[in-house]
Amino acid sequence: MDRVHYEVDGIINNNMKTALKNALENIDGVQMVNVDLGNQTVEVGYNENTDHVSVKRCIEKSGVTINSYTK
Secondary structure (H helix, E strand, O other): OEEEEEEEEOOOOHHHHHHHHHHHHOOOOEEEEEEEOOOOEEEEEEOOOOOHHHHHHHHHHOOOEEEEEEO
């Protein structure tokens, strides 16, 4: 399983956190999602059925700004 860790801005409340987590979990190949509201981080584990570009697009479509990421 590959993992990617994002430092983000814009997760403003628990509703947005839950919506983002649900959206990421709906991507085929995503196996693990951890959204940390306090630290403004998102960690995603995925297999070969997806890639970090698809994960990044999903986060951005949710209205969250990505500051940086590490694989």
